[in-house]
Amino acid sequence: MAFEGLGERLQSTFDHMKSRGKVTDEDVKAMMREVRLALLEADVNYKVVKQFVNSVKDRATGQEVMKSLTPGQQVVKVVSEELTQLMGGEQAEIAKAAKGPTVVMMVGLQGAGKTTTSAKIANYLRKNKNRQPLMAAADVYRPAAIDQLETLGRQLNMPVFSLGTEADPVDIAKQSLAKAKEEHYDYLFIDTAGRLHVDDSLMDELQRMKEAVNPDEIMLVVDSMTGQDAVNVAESFNEQLGITGVTLTKLDGDTRGGAALSVKSVTDKPIKFAGTGEKIDAIEPFHPERMASRILGMGDMLSLIEKAQTDVDEDKAKELEKKMRSQDLTFDDFLEQLGQVRNMGSMEDIMSMIPGAGKMKGLKNAQMDDSQITRVEAIVRSMTREERQQPSLMNASRKRRIAKGSGTTIQDVNRLLKQFEDMKKMMKQMTSQQKGKKKGNFSMPFM
Numbered sequence: 001m002a003f004e005g006l007g008e009r010l011q012s013t014f015d016h017m018k019s020r021g022k023v024t025d026e027d028v029k030a031m032m033r034e035v036r037l038a039l040l041e042a043d044v045n046y047k048v049v050k051q052f053v054n055s056v057k058d059r060a061t062g063q064e065v066m067k068s069l070t071p072g073q074q075v076v077k078v079v080s081e082e083l084t085q086l087m088g089g090e091q092a093e094i095a096k097a098a099k100g101p102t103v104v105m106m107v108g109l110q111g112a113g114k115t116t117t118s119a120k121i122a123n124y125l126r127k128n129k130n131r132q133p134l135m136a137a138a139d140v141y142r143p144a145a146i147d148q149l150e151t152l153g154r155q156l157n158m159p160v161f162s163l164g165t166e167a168d169p170v171d172i173a174k175q176s177l178a179k180a181k182e183e184h185y186d187y188l189f190i191d192t193a194g195r196l197h198v199d200d201s202l203m204d205e206l207q208r209m210k211e212a213v214n215p216d217e218i219m220l221v222v223d224s225m226t227g228q229d230a231v232n233v234a235e236s237f238n239e240q241l242g243i244t245g246v247t248l249t250k251l252d253g254d255t256r257g258g259a260a261l262s263v264k265s266v267t268d269k270p271i272k273f274a275g276t277g278e279k280i281d282a283i284e285p286f287h288p289e290r291m292a293s294r295i296l297g298m299g300d301m302l303s304l305i306e307k308a309q310t311d312v313d314e315d316k317a318k319e320l321e322k323k324m325r326s327q328d329l330t331f332d333d334f335l336e337q338l339g340q341v342r343n344m345g346s347m348e349d350i351m352s353m354i355p356g357a358g359k360m361k362g363l364k365n366a367q368m369d370d371s372q373i374t375r376v377e378a379i380v381r382s383m384t385r386e387e388r389q390q391p392s393l394m395n396a397s398r399k400r401r402i403a404k405g406s407g408t409t410i411q412d413v414n415r416l417l418k419q420f421e422d423m424k425k426m427m428k429q430m431t432s433q434q435k436g437k438k439k440g441n442f443s444m445p446f447m
Contacts, residue, residue: 006038006039006041006042006295007294007295007296009034009038009041010035010038010079010295010296011296013031013034013035013038014031014075014076014079014296023060023075025061028057028060028061028075029057031060031075032053032056032057032060035053035056035079036049036053039052039053039258039261042258042261043227043228043258043259044258044261044262045228045231045258045262045265045266047265047266048086048261048262048265048266051265052082052083052086055082055085056078056079056082059078059082060075060078060079076296079296080292080293080296081292083261083288083291083292083295083296084288084289084292085288086261086264086265086288087260087261087264087271087286087288087291087292088264088270088271088286088288089288090288090289091285091286091287091288091289092245092270092271092272092286093272093285094121094125094217094219094245094272094273095216095217095244095245096216097216100180100181101134101177101180101181101184101185101186101187101188102186102187102188102216102217103177103180103187103188103190103213103214103215103216103217104121104187104188104189104190104215104216104217104218104219105173105190105192105206105209105210105213105215105217105218105219106118106189106190106191106192106219106221107192107194107206107218107219107220107221107237107241107243108194108220108221108222108233108237109194109195109196109197109198109222109223109233110142110193110194110195110196111194111196111223112194112221112222112223112249113221113223113249113250113275114139114191114192114194114221115139115145115148115149115152115191116148116152116249116275116280117221117247117249117273117275117283118135118149118189118191119135119149119152119153119156119158119280120273120275120280120281120282120283121189121219121247121273121283122135122156122158122187122189123156123158123280123281124273124281124283124284125186125187126156126158127281131186131187132184132185132186132187133158133185133186133187133188133189134159134160134161134176134179134180134183134185134187134188134189135149135152135153135158135159135160135161135188135189135191136160136161136162136172136173136176136188136189136190136191137149137150137160137161137162137172137191138169138172138173138176138190138191138192138193138209139169139191139192139193139194140164140165140166140167140168140169140172140193141165141193142193142194143165145191145193146162146164146165149162149191150162152280155280156280159185161175161176161179161180163175169192169193169205169209170205170208170209170212172190173190173209173212173213174212174213176188176190177213190209190213190215192205192206192209193205198233198236198237198240203240203241206241207240207241210241210242216244217244217245218241218242218243218244218245219243219244219245219246219247219272220233220234220237220238220243220245220246220247220269221246221247221249222234222246222247222248222249222259222263223249223250224248224249224250224251224259224260225250226259227258227259228258228259228262230248230258230259230263231258231259231262231263231266234246234259234263234266234267234269235266235267238267238269243267243269244269245269245270245271245272246263246264246267246269246270246271246272247271247272247273247274247275247283248260248263248271248273248274248275248286249275250275251274251275251276260274260291264288270286271286271288272285272286273285273286274286274291329423329424330388330389331380331383331387331388331389331391331420332388332389334380334420334423335377335380335381335388338373338376338377375406375408375412376416378406378407378408379402379403379406379408379412379413379416380416381406382401382402382403382405382406383402387402391417391420391421394413394417399413399414
C-alpha cells in the first residue's frame with residue numbers, strides 16, 4: 001500500500017504526542033524533525049517538505065494549539081489539515097463541457113499507464129456517472145497501444161475510434177471528435193503517444209493536437225512508483241502543455257508516496273484520480289482529506305462505505321446480517337462474503353481504510369495478500385455440504401481429507417475452524433448491544 005512507511009513513521013511520531021495535556025515548543029520542534037525526515041525518505045520534493053514543515057510549525061506553536069483542551073490531538077489535527085492542503089484541499093472533479101462531448105487528452109510518458117487509465121476513467125464515468133464515453137486510439141507509434149485500447153474496449157463493451165498506425169495522430173483526434181459530436185457521446189478520451197522522456201517532437205505533436213480539438217481536460221498520467229521523477233515529469237508537461245489535472249497510477253504498489261504529496265504543490269494542478277490496482281475498476285477519485293486521514297492511520301470509512309455500496313450485493317448483505325444476529329452463520333455464508341470482499345479490492349487497501357486496524361492485535365503483522373483468501377476458499381470448497389452447514393461434525397479424518405483436497409495442512413484447517421468460531425463470537429458481541437461487556441481478542445477470519 002502506498003504511504004505505508006511514511007504512515008507508520010508519522011503515526012509513531014504522533015502516538016506519544018496525542019495524549020499530552022501540554023505541548024512545548026521543544027516538543028513541536030522534535031516532532032517536526034521526525035516529520036521532515038519521514039517526508040524526505042518518502043521522496044517528497046525538498047521544497048515542498050520545507051514549506052510544509054514551516055506551515056505546520058507556525059500553526060502548532062500558535063494559539064489554536066496552546067489554548068486548546070487537548071494540545072497533543074490538536075497538533076495531529078493541524079498536520080492532517082496541512083497534509084490535506086498539500087494534496088489539493090478539496091476533491092477536484094474531472095472537467096465537464098457545457099455543451100457537446102467533453103474532450104479529455106490523456107498525456108504522459110511511455111509506460112505510465114495512459115492506455116489502461118483512459119479505459120479505467122471512461123469505465124468509471126459510465127458506471128458511476130451514467131456518461132457515455134468514446135475512446136480514440138491516437139498513439140500510432142506503438143502498435144500495441146491501439147490493440148490494447150481495442151481489447152479494453154471489447155472487454156468493457158465500449159466503442160473505440162481508430163484509423164490504424166498510418167494515420168496522423170492530429171487527424172485521428174479531429175475525426176474522433178467529429179464522431180463523438182455526431183453520435184452524441186458525453187466524453188471523448190484521446191489516448192496519445194508517449195516517449196521514454198520528454199522531448200520536443202512529442203510536445204510539438206501534443207501541442208498541435210491541443211490546438212486542433214481544444215480539449216476541456218489535459219489529464220497527465222504519471223507513475224507514482226517513479227517518485228521524484230514523477231514530479232519532474234509533471235512539472236515539465238505542465239510548463240510546455242498546460243495540464244489541467246493529474247492521475248497517479250500504481251498508488252497501490254510499494255511506493256513511498258512522494259509523488260502524491262508533491263505533484264499538486266509543484267504544478268498547482270489537482271490530482272483527480274488514483275489508480276489502485278490492475279483491475280479495470282481499480283481507480284478512484286482522489287480525495288485529499290481522505291488520503292491524509294489514511295496516511296495518519298485514521299482510516300477512510302467514507303471510501304470504504306462507497307466501495308461497499310458499489311461492490312456488495314445489498315440484499316445478500318441484509319440476509320447475512322439476519323444470520324449474524326441469529327447466530328446461524330455457516331461456511332457457505334462465509335464463502336459468499338469472501339467473494340464480496342474480493343470484489344472490493346485488495347485486503348491491504350481495505351484494511352488501510354479502517355481506523356486503527358493496523359494497531360489491532362492479530363492484524364498488525366497479518367499478511368493481507370489475496371493468496372490468503374484463495375487458500376481459505378480452497379479449504380471451504382473441499383468441505384462437504386453438511387460440513388459447511390455444521391462445522392461441529394469435523395473430526396480428525398474429515399480434517400485430513402479436507403487438507404489433502406485443498407492442498408493445505410491440518411493445522412491450516414484447524415486454524416480456520418477456530419477463526420470461524422472466533423468470528424461468530426465477535427459477531428455476537430457486536431450485535432448484542434451490551435455496553436461495557438468485555439470483548440475478547442479476535443483475528444480476521446481469513447488470516
